[in-house]
Amino acid sequence: MGIEEVTGRIAQDLEHLKQFTATPGEGCTRLPFTKEAREAVDFLRKTMEEAGLEVHEDAAGNVFGTMKGENPDLPCVMMGSHYDSVVNGGNYDGIAGVVCAIEVARLLKEKGIVPKRNFVVVGFCDEEGMRFGTGYFGSGAMLGNRDPEYCKKFTDKNGVSIYEAMKEYNLDPEKVQDAKWPDGSIGYFLEAHIEQGPVLDAENIEIGLVDCIVGIQRYMITVNGRSDHAGTTPMDMRMDAVDAATKVISKIADWAREKADGSVSTVGYINTIPGGMNIVAEKCEFTVDIRSKNNDNINDIANRIRAALDREVKAMGGSYDIQNKLTITPVNLSMDMLREMEESCKEHGYSYKYLPSGAGHDSLEIGQVIPTAMLFVPSKDGRSHCPVEFTKYSDFAKASVIMAELAEKLITSC
Secondary structure: OOHHHHHHHHHHHHHHHOOOOOOOOOOOOOOOOOOOHHHHHHHHHHHHHHHHEEEEEEEOOOOOEEEEEOOOOOEEEEEEEEOOOOOOEEOOHHHHHHHHHHHHHHHHOOOOOOOOOOOOEEEEOOOOOOOOOOOOOOOOHHHHOOOOHHHHEEEOOOOOOOHHHHOOOOOOOOHHHHHHHOOOOOOEEEEEEEEOHHHHHHOOEEEEEEEOEEEEEEEEEEEEOEEEEEOHHHHHOOOOHHHHHHHHHHHHHHHHHHHOOOOOEEEEOEEOOOOOOOEEEEEEEEEEEEEEOOOOHHHHHHHHHHHHHHHHHHHHHOEEEEEEEEEEOOOOOHHHHHHHHHHHHHHHHHEEEEEOOOOOOHOOOOOOOOOEEEEEEOOOOOOOOOOOOOOEEEEEEEHHHHHHHHHHHHHHHO
């Protein structure tokens, strides 16, 4: 099978998947447990079946396609990514990794490989966390880290919980723990993904070999004050939630800059209540996303935020609530598998570079407990999470070829 044929099949699949969006013409919006998610899963099921895989969906909304090995009791080799998106996102983030995994299964079958262990393709539900502010729902459920109480805890902007959304999607949230795979049943995890950054494209490099993924902590913070008239309430008699919150917010980015090692912190959402131009705000809600390869840096920034909130809210006379949405530590990926892919790149004449991932991926959740390898392909101009996100289909084809060679070695070994 030539690279042109591989490119063509990947292009056909990804072009078809573009239609499953809630915002046609304005990027991909495919949130978990929605009509668009169901349409994408139905297409993935059909495509996996056509590739000769045994397909099933689990209790968390993940979809799996299995190429049976001679000894299915051996720990499997799993490859895939997520099928959900952010709001008005791109057409390749996550879903291209699922399509590449299906293509790897096709390549293995066409080569006549007789696997000793199962090769499993997966499309995970809700990696992004866009709807409920969390993340890694499907991969976390596969590892046994999600339960009904978790599903009840987190809600979307309309107050719909994960629990309720699953029921609307015809899943039973009381059975979400059934999605857990037995300990030791997954031997290796592989993921192909767009870089979502500018390095590979700027340096004209075809393959990125990901050696580590940053840790992440996410918070929703609410500062509570008191509503008053904006014109008649003296400045020294106010309980202004916005005033207190912004004194903290203004420092958060600088605390990350002080680390000078690539640590980042972001306030991506701010909401004032009641939100009138002539009203002193009673509440100010904002999110914080902190990421670093060094978990101590993440904890330090989080602790500084709490200390600053204590100080500013005490001075204002109000209170605050802080809800942890996600905590996941940095992970180093498998150097053994990365070296195998490096040799394949050399054999094919593909340029490559080792680099870290500043974005979280399902590999971050899974890599905490299972040997994991991740490969990046270039993102044009480094753009991602937006409608102009673009990667050449031929780059996905090269990634599939490299990962198929790694998968072949893994599934044919005892």
